[in-house]
Amino acid sequence: MKSARLKKYIIIASMPVLLVSCFSAKDYVQSDQVQIEEGTFRTDQLSQDSLSVAEVSWRALFTDPVLTQYIEQGLANNIDIRVALQQIVAAEAYLKQGKAGYLPTLSANATYTHQELSKNSSLGALSNSQDLYGLSGNLAWEIDIWGKIRSNKRAFQASYLQTVAAHHAVKTRLIANIASVYYQLLTVDEQIEVTKETIVTRKQSLETTKALKEAGNVTQVGVKQTEAQLYTAEAILVDLNNQAYLLENTLSVLLGEAPTAKERTLLEDQNISTELVIGVPAQLLHNRPDVMVAELELRKAFELSNVARSSFYPSLTLSATGGFQSLDLDQLFNANSLFANLVGGLAQPVLNGRKIRTQYEVSKAQQEMASLNFKQSILIASREVSDAMYSFGTATEKIAIKQKEYDAYALATEYSQELLNNGLANYLEVLRAQENTLNSSLDLVNTRNRQLQSVVDLYEALGGGWK
Template identity: 65%
Template sequence: MKFLYKHKFIVLSVVVVSLQSCFVAKDYEQPDIVNQNNFRTDSIPQDSLTMANVSWREMFTDPVLQEYIEEGLTNNIDIRVALQQILYAEAYLKQGKAGYFPSLTGNATFTHQELSSNSQFGGFFSSLDQYEISGNLSWEADIWGKIRSQKRAFEASYLQSVAAHQAVKTKLISNIASTYYQLLSLDEQRKVTEETIENRKNSLETTKALKDAGNVTEVGVKQTEAQLYTAQAILIDTNNQIRLLENTMSILLGKEPEDINRTSLAQQSIDTELKTGVPAQLLRNRPDVIQAEYGLVNAFEMTNVARANFYPSLTLTATGGLQSLDLGELFDTNSLFATIVGGLTQPIFQKRKIRTQYEASQAQQEQARLRFRQAFLTATKEVADALYNYEAATEKIEVKEKEYNAYDTATNYSEELLDNGLANYLEVLTARENALNSRLNLINARYTQLNSMVNLYEALGGGWQ
């Protein structure tokens, strides 16, 4: 009998090994999505050291801005939600690691039966009581790698949540810095507008005096008065934008809207050297790209699990405990019982559920691969966009400075000629308006340059390290 049992076990083992040779859970390999020749950085230096490796504390040196970034990383709602998502994924990661262990359940039951006189034991007992305390141990052999694949899928899901947190962190740092710089530029515009209002008030008094002297008409007075009102309207809009941005900044910091303290636009400088690194670094630095790849890993491993469902499962079940008709004899050695069952279960007809799960997992894997590819393409676009915006803003600053100087000089000359009765007043009005707009545009160009550096830092995946 022992020989027959051993022979059956050997046959079963041979069958399992033969089937296993047909299927083993595949190992993930990163798809080739990087085209080294199509990374548009033009004249920007590329080497192994990218801006993304620079800490945000070294990138943004304004101490006030640094305090706001610290506060945002601690209190921002999106950051805290992402942390909870990590804890959620970590719980399933622990479950995946426990997949190799057997499951154990304990039972304690009491059964009372009223027996029919015509039943098998009814002639001997009118009723029957049975007491039982037992434990059930079950274990499945991971012969196809299904449990291993599930474990890896949970690991990928956990790492995906970590990358998602890093992506939120990078985005938050970028948003805080960008909003802060925009507030500084609006402060500068407000200062310029307030100076313009004072100058136009003085110009209005001068124009009235020129009218009394017969050098200009009432039309000139009204046009100067209208320019004053235009500047006052610009100031109202600027103050409103500042309040709205302060509210936005407060929400980024995870608190109710309040005043935001800040320095000045003239004090800002980003001295980090522009280096984009090589394209493959986006796969290591960009949290959203990393997140997308872990999504692909998860889908890949779940496809392994779905494929393993086609194959038989080898299980071992053991049940043992105490069983007695008399409660007083329940803990007697004669009440001991045990059962051991080994089984090989092969799915045959499951209403196409297994096939459907496998086909669905393949489709989900392809979707994840395409999302990974899309994330990388988006990253390369954002890097190129930020670089071009920075270069354009830098060139524009030079042009706008020349433009403003020209308009400012023209304004001074025209006003001097007007005072001597040698200029058309319309020329003076036009020069003043152009000078104001040019100065405001110059401030915008300086903000755009700073913001482009922030966007490039984010696009390269900086900030979360």
Template identity: 55%
Template structure:
């Protein structure tokens, strides 16, 4: 009996030592070119990045800060992501338990009636038998080729990938809430411009009626001026309708039913952060989607290791023991104890190409994951370049647009005076006023687009989740 125990112990120790014979490889990050990811004529060497600034330092409006905090708590996409994270954590825990043996227990009762014409039934008077059994089974697989280790690492990488996806959702949510909020403020500002213009339009109708009575203009001029006033009323109606749509969007982002959204004013906003990009390589640690893509690559790399281990033999040790008796009264006596231990190697030889197919699929998935990782980095660089170009363009346009607005407002004022003295016709007046209104509305939109570009640049650099 002792010799058998020694043999089992020796086999177990040998299997443990053989775990050093891993065929599994260790993951190494592939070399990716990150030097020219940003389309920027000035090569950046500054290691600081806008992404390292917390979102409450970027968005300083207290009302907006409250909405972002509420969205991070109540948004349904965030809550769904948290459930995905909990499921990934459970899978990771299972992967860590792969080194431990499995243990199961069972109890059963077997009743058998032998046929009188059977081999044993013809000899026995009592052909009825009962057997009572209680068993426990312990099974353990030695990780000789690193399969269990790779499974564990794959589960851990999958969990970290889900965590990164959760962070990406947070980053996108913060950017979307901020964009929607500033768009609400910009539409409010456009409504103020349009309503101010409407007052001027009403005054213009009164003026043109007086000029008609004086014989200076015709009825056509009166109707054109009235039509211009109606067009302004339609602009205001559309802007107010857009407010409702934006408030409904914001409510959904906050995880609430559609309702009115309290907010400050567009004129009180001063979002002018220090625009620093940092070196492109920082995207590998700042962008959650890039981080998730790399963890997906690691998962598939480890699953390739698992598939490769299928070509090699597996060593299992299985022990079964318990109590077995045909007499219920003697079931728990020492004479009812039984036990057996089975150890052995299993080498796949021919199994309809299943092992090779799994390995080829795993290698293909690994290559696909690498390409997705590379693509995510290129996409991140493009988004940074796009947002920076948009910010620079809108900043320039604001300077020019302010000059345009100033010139057109003065032209509109001059045209009213010239019309009164008969030195301009009503078409010139209508044109100048329409141009002035459009320019003022565009100036508000340019400022919103500048804010939006800052938000997109912040998100593109990976800001918001840290």
């Protein structure tokens, strides 16, 4: 009899060993299809090095003391940053749950049962009622034959790392947004000063035009057109002041505070001395937080597909129940009240309404979607790096051209005004020259801003700022 039982247990125990050859959880390996190739960024005009500008601290890249103060404040108080930190806390709780998957579950129960028995029953003939007291514990453990628990644990790990990478992405985006808004604010300040100087000049021109009319050199039409030019500049100043006010409010929200006026320096004081090097293409995977998030999503989907596949195979569980049970409360902890059960089970799903097959097919589809999203994130990252690098080069080139344009218009304005004062020029030439000078000056300031914005865009595109 003992020999037969032993033989039965050997057969049951050997089944998982035989079946494990049919399936075991695979290890995640990054696909070659999502690797970044050389030349992806279309930045042949700029050198690539093993060190990327993304490795540079934002404190070293942005040297304006007011801007660095704002970035520090934003990192400490911004609402999105604080939400991301709480998401990490929640993901860490799930990670701990995943690590505990290998451990058995233990539960304790205390019961009291009162029964009123039928007098016509076999037990009722002996007693009309019966009380039963119980105190027990249950221990259950699933043996990880197919790697299902391990894959679940790895999925939780990937999910946790996703939230960490998402927090890094929020930091990178926040730093870039603060710097971008700050530079826009400096740009508007510069344009306001240019417009104010223009208004002063045009008021003087209006007085000169009125004097020339009195002398008979220009008509009332010339006076009114000069006056209209003054109003145009004043209207531009109103729009610029409104834009500065809105930018201050935007910056306040980024810093996690109510809208207030913001201290700042001058646009001409901004100096980016860090060499703009993008690094080798493969570094983008290690620096771009959003690319990390996409890859970790792929890893999680891969592990969950392992879990879904393991559901096709039998699960081996061990459970034990033991405790005290007695009809009399005062005899509950007596040795005669002890009981114990030990059960080993091997459950193989057969028919369950196609739920396991559906779960597996959905997990494979989700894994493929995650893979495609990962590839898409790399393509987008590559485009953003290429855009930022090229924009920086064109903005730098355009600054030199716009400076020459402004100098030419400024001289044209000066010469035409002198000729008009001497009765040798048409007042329309003076008006056109003044208008072109103002527009050129505003464009020059905008071009300087675009150069700074391209630096910020490149820093964000390469995943800088979170380290």
